[in-house]
Amino acid sequence: MTLANHFELLGQSDAARLGRLTTPHGVVRTPAFMPVGTLGAMKGLHWREVRDAGADIVLGNTYHLMLRPGAERIAALGGLQKFTTWNGPMLTDSGGFQVMSLAQLRKVSEKAVNFRSHIDGAAIELSPERAIEVQLLLGSNIAMQLDECVRLPAERDDIDRAMRLSLRWAERCKRAFETAPDGHMLFGIVQGGDVPELRQQSARGLIEIGFHGYAIGGLAVGEPQEVMLAMIDETAPVLPQDRPRYLMGVGTPEDILEAVARGIDMFDCVMPTRNGRHGVAFTRFGSVNLRNARHADDPRPLDAESSWPSTRNCSRAYLHHLVKSGETLGAMLLSEINIAYYQSLMSGIRAAISNGTFESFRQQTRAHWAQGDIAAL
Amino acid sequence: MTLANHFELLGQSDAARLGRLTTPHGVVRTPAFMPVGTLGAMKGLHWREVRDAGADIVLGNTYHLMLRPGAERIAALGGLQKFTTWNGPMLTDSGGFQVMSLAQLRKVSEKAVNFRSHIDGAAIELSPERAIEVQLLLGSNIAMQLDECVRLPAERDDIDRAMRLSLRWAERCKRAFETAPDGHMLFGIVQGGDVPELRQQSARGLIEIGFHGYAIGGLAVGEPQEVMLAMIDETAPVLPQDRPRYLMGVGTPEDILEAVARGIDMFDCVMPTRNGRHGVAFTRFGSVNLRNARHADDPRPLDAESSWPSTRNCSRAYLHHLVKSGETLGAMLLSEINIAYYQSLMSGIRAAISNGTFESFRQQTRAHWAQGDIAAL
Numbered sequence: 001m002t003l004a005n006h007f008e009l010l011g012q013s014d015a016a017r018l019g020r021l022t023t024p025h026g027v028v029r030t031p032a033f034m035p036v037g038t039l040g041a042m043k044g045l046h047w048r049e050v051r052d053a054g055a056d057i058v059l060g061n062t063y064h065l066m067l068r069p070g071a072e073r074i075a076a077l078g079g080l081q082k083f084t085t086w087n088g089p090m091l092t093d094s095g096g097f098q099v100m101s102l103a104q105l106r107k108v109s110e111k112a113v114n115f116r117s118h119i120d121g122a123a124i125e126l127s128p129e130r131a132i133e134v135q136l137l138l139g140s141n142i143a144m145q146l147d148e149c150v151r152l153p154a155e156r157d158d159i160d161r162a163m164r165l166s167l168r169w170a171e172r173c174k175r176a177f178e179t180a181p182d183g184h185m186l187f188g189i190v191q192g193g194d195v196p197e198l199r200q201q202s203a204r205g206l207i208e209i210g211f212h213g214y215a216i217g218g219l220a221v222g223e224p225q226e227v228m229l230a231m232i233d234e235t236a237p238v239l240p241q242d243r244p245r246y247l248m249g250v251g252t253p254e255d256i257l258e259a260v261a262r263g264i265d266m267f268d269c270v271m272p273t274r275n276g277r278h279g280v281a282f283t284r285f286g287s288v289n290l291r292n293a294r295h296a297d298d299p300r301p302l303d304a305e306s307s308w309p310s311t312r313n314c315s316r317a318y319l320h321h322l323v324k325s326g327e328t329l330g331a332m333l334l335s336e337i338n339i340a341y342y343q344s345l346m347s348g349i350r351a352a353i354s355n356g357t358f359e360s361f362r363q364q365t366r367a368h369w370a371q372g373d374i375a376a377l
Numbered sequence: 378m379t380l381a382n383h384f385e386l387l388g389q390s391d392a393a394r395l396g397r398l399t400t401p402h403g404v405v406r407t408p409a410f411m412p413v414g415t416l417g418a419m420k421g422l423h424w425r426e427v428r429d430a431g432a433d434i435v436l437g438n439t440y441h442l443m444l445r446p447g448a449e450r451i452a453a454l455g456g457l458q459k460f461t462t463w464n465g466p467m468l469t470d471s472g473g474f475q476v477m478s479l480a481q482l483r484k485v486s487e488k489a490v491n492f493r494s495h496i497d498g499a500a501i502e503l504s505p506e507r508a509i510e511v512q513l514l515l516g517s518n519i520a521m522q523l524d525e526c527v528r529l530p531a532e533r534d535d536i537d538r539a540m541r542l543s544l545r546w547a548e549r550c551k552r553a554f555e556t557a558p559d560g561h562m563l564f565g566i567v568q569g570g571d572v573p574e575l576r577q578q579s580a581r582g583l584i585e586i587g588f589h590g591y592a593i594g595g596l597a598v599g600e601p602q603e604v605m606l607a608m609i610d611e612t613a614p615v616l617p618q619d620r621p622r623y624l625m626g627v628g629t630p631e632d633i634l635e636a637v638a639r640g641i642d643m644f645d646c647v648m649p650t651r652n653g654r655h656g657v658a659f660t661r662f663g664s665v666n667l668r669n670a671r672h673a674d675d676p677r678p679l680d681a682e683s684s685w686p687s688t689r690n691c692s693r694a695y696l697h698h699l700v701k702s703g704e705t706l707g708a709m710l711l712s713e714i715n716i717a718y719y720q721s722l723m724s725g726i727r728a729a730i731s732n733g734t735f736e737s738f739r740q741q742t743r744a745h746w747a748q749g750d751i752a753a754l
Contacts, residue, residue: 041699041706069673069698077676077694085690296446299454313462317454321446322418328705329418 003210006185007244013358015236015263018350021057021213021244023089023141024183025081028056030244030265031349033256033342034091035272039064040074040084043273044328044335047086053308053336054343057089057141059268062134063098067117067124071137079139091268092140094131094173094189096147097217097249108148110165128172136180143180144215145173147189152223159193166191167205174209185212187246193218194227196234203238213244216264220249229258236263253282253345254369257362260349272338277331279323282341283311286369290334294376295320308340380589383562384621390735392613392640395727398434398590398621400466400518401560402458405433407621408637408726410719411468411645416441417451417461420650421705421712424463430685430713431720434466434518436645439511440475444494444501448514456516468645469517471508471550471566473524474594474626485525487542505549513557520557521592522550524566529600536570543568544582551586562589564623570595571604573611580615590621593641597626606635613640630659630722631746634739637726649715654708656700659718660688663746667711671753672697685717 007030011018019030035042035050038061042050050058060080065071077083080090096113099106103115103124112127128146135143147166150159170188177186188206192198206214216235219228232247239245246266247259256267272282279291283303295316302319306312310333322330345365352361384407388395396407412419412427415438419427427435437457442448454460457467473490476483480492480501489504505523512520524543527536547565554563565583569575583591593612596605609624616622623643624636633644649659656668660680672693679696683689687710699707722742729738 039698039702039704040695041702041704044705044709046706046709068702069694073674073694076674077692083692083695083698085695297450297453315454315460317446317450318417318460318462321416321460325416325418325445327416327418328421328708329423331705332421332423332709 003212004182005242006183006212007242009242011354013353013356014261016260016349016353016358017263017265018353019244019265021089023185025087025089025141026056028089029350031256031260031346031353032057032266033346034059034266034268035339035342036061036268036270037084037086038270039068040080042335042339044277044332045273045339047084049336050086050339051088053340054347055339057091058086060090060092060138060140061098062092062095062131062138063102065092065138066095066134067119071134075137075139081139089141091142092135092138092144093248094144094146095126095134096131097149099126100149108165110168113146113148128169129176132173132176132180132186136184141183142185142187142213143177145170145186145188145211147191147217149191149218149221150193151221152194152218152227154193156193156195156198159191159195160198163191163193163198163202167202170206170211171209174211187211187213187215187244189215189217189248190235191218192231194223194231196231199231199235200238203235207238207240211243213246214239215246215248217248219247220251220255225255225258228255229262232259232262232264253342254366256342256345257349257365261358261362272342273335276334276336276338279330279334281319281334282338283373284341284368285371285373288373290316290319290323290330292320298377300374300377302337306340307344308337311337311340380587381559382619383560383589384619386619388731388733390730390733391638393637393726393730393735394640394642395730396621396642398466400562402464402466402518403433405466406727407642408633408723408730409434409643410633410723411436411643412649412716412719413438413645413647414461414463415647416445417457419712419716421654421709422650422716424461426713427463427716428465430717431724432716434468435463437467437469437515437517438475439469439472439508439515440479442469442515443472443511444496448511452514452516458516466518468519469512469515469521470625471521471523472503472511473508474526476503477526485542487545490523490525505546506553509550509553509557509563513561518560519562519564519590520554521564522547522566522588524568524594526568526595526598527570528598529571529595529604531570533570533572533575536568536572537575540568540570540575540579544579547583547588548586551588564588564590564592564621566592566594566625567612568595569608571600571608573608576608576612577615580612584615584617588620590623591616592623592625594625596624597628597632597646602632602635605632606639609636609639609641630719631743633719633722634726634742638735638739649719650712653711653713653715656707656711658696658711659715660750661718661745662748662750665750667693667696667700667707669697675754677751677754679714683717684721685714688714688717
């Protein structure tokens with residue numbers, strides 16, 4: 001059976017794609033960056049700020065939410081959108097990636113991944129079927145298949161084994177998703193590490209099963225940027241033109257721009273909020289470390305021409321003071337400044353694709369980054 | 378010489394006073410609650426939220442700001458209002474209270490208080506003259522005299538000695554303030570612990586010196602509420618009708634309501650933000666501890682009839698989850714919910730005085746608090 005398609009490809013500029021993904025909770029303009037609200041909250045931001053910054057969709061982490069407050073509880077409370085008050089489109093990962101990175105005594109079998117909670121040590125089994133059940137309980141608009149993600153560098157045999165297991169799990173996830181209510185989407189995840197032919201085998205296997213969209217997983221896990229981009233180059237051409245493509249866990253503004261240039265539609269990353277908490281701002285002229293003493297007496301804002309009020313109005317001296325003093329407001333301001341920068345980048349990308357000028361936008365954006373921050377006073 | 382008066386008494390309902398205090402940065406409607414922005418920032422709130430909640434004026438702590446980022450630096454950056462982007466009326470304390478509670482190796486002499494910074498151990502001298510200089514550098518609209526505050530219970534001799542020293546310092550502060558630009562105000566601080574006649578001597582001494590306004594200090598330092606209210610009863614009638622009266626460091630919503638009933642116009646306290654960070658919300662029906670497991674599955678908001686969106690829209694279950702998970706958003710939401718509750722209380726108080734119905738407002742408000750939170754599901 002053919003899956004309903006909620007994605008429209010609206011235009012293209014070279015390989016960069018402009019699209020629209022429709023969910024019962026609203027429309028997602030692509031290319032889209034999804035801020036990460038791990039535990040049902042963005043760290044340091046109110047939902048209204050995420051919305052104001054221009055985000056159409058956010059990501060929730062299934063692993064964290066199933067442990068606390070629990071998927072059944074969120075379902076009883078009306079689902080994740082209502083629970084969090086975000087009330088917009090939401091994608092959930094499958095939990096697999098966090099199981100690999102956070103859980104204790106992890107054991108992967110054909111049937112499932114078994115682990116102990118990092119909070120209270122409780123024994124938990126996450127099977128492909130349970131990963132889908134949990135995501136449907138959460139009520140996310142886009143669910144992800146359970147997969148096994150291998151850290152790079154890795155042996156080819158390990159990459160191959162994990163890719164094939166992920167394909168078998170993809171099939172079980174698809175079956176488990178058959179009872180999902182209308183309007184919910186399920187994405188498959190291409191694995192295959194840094195081995196081009198395994199990436200292509202994975203993509204073809206997923207397409208045969210059939211998904212609402214296709215993610216590229218297992219990248220941004222320690223490999224150099226060239227490897228990541230090369231893997232996108234190997235994979236994207238294999239993927240169906242009419243379905244959304246999501247590059248998981250990516251990345252820096254530069255990673256995103258380069259991946260859009262290779263035909264990717266969706267992204268997520270904790271970097272804007274995490275770096276914000278550590279005193280680093282993303283701007284049109286690259287990243288700025290506000291801990292640096294050069295900012296202590298600098299009355300200038302991060303970017304006088306930004307459309308985001310805090311970026312335009314807060315002095316570097318004030319941000320420096322807040323960061324150095326450990327005031328929550330420092331992390332709050334830099335997190336919203338960074339989310340706003342990421343969203344303004346996406347908005348610029350979408351406008352450029354729409355105008356057929358993506359390549360010149362890309363060159364200009366890279367030139368600004370290369371130019372670097374304004375000189376110290 | 379007579380000091381300019383920036384305060385207008387607009388009305389009275391029993392002893393409760395409605396007023397207006399005018400500063401170059403804006404008008405303060407009294408009775409007013411001043412949220413505390415210790416280090417040039419409210420913990421967990423953006424300034425726009427403080428403003429939206431209805432606060433006309435905020436308080437900055439001179440002790441903290443003189444240590445970090447430094448008064449001279451803030452002056453060079455255009456003053457505290459510009460530095461912080463708050464841009465509204467601001468009162469600064471004199472630094473004396475924090476020196477007593479935070480600084481190390483503190484030594485009080487006739488000349489000054491000498492101490493070591495709690496940050497880097499630097500030796501610092503805070504004299505009455507320096508306290509005024511620092512506050513003028515900060516550019517606060519209302520400066521406070523340097524005083525010595527004695528923790529209760531204390532011996533009468535100690536209270537007496539500190540009160541007389543504070544009076545002599547008041548005189549020196551007044552003299553140091555003579556060069557202040559137009560529109561800046563200086564408040565004297567009534568001391569005298571829990572001894573009625575010392576309180577009255579202090580108030581009379583200050584009136585003789587002459588200030589723009591009068592604060593009652595040295596309360597809310599560990600004494601029972603009856604003692605605090607009794608001291609207000611002893612002091613307020615002595616103070617000039619046409620000048621603002623500020624009860625320092627107070628307090629709970631009930632403390633504020635009772636002090637307004639005794640003729641107090643201004644308040645400040647860290648309680649709404651501090652308790653918010655600890656998971657406690659202030660509501661029309663008393664305080665609610667969101668850590669309590671009874672809220673885990675409760676879809677109801679804190680107060681469905683509140684005019685503040687987060688109070689009305691966030692479920693107790695969501696707030697409980699955020700607080701239990703240590704998510705910053707929990708502290709952010711509860712801090713704004715509490716500041717909004719305090720400001721709505723002040724707004725209700727002002728409306729009631731204006732309508733001449735303060736006493737019935739007071740009874741009704743107390744009845745709601747006594748009624749307590751809604752029953753668990």
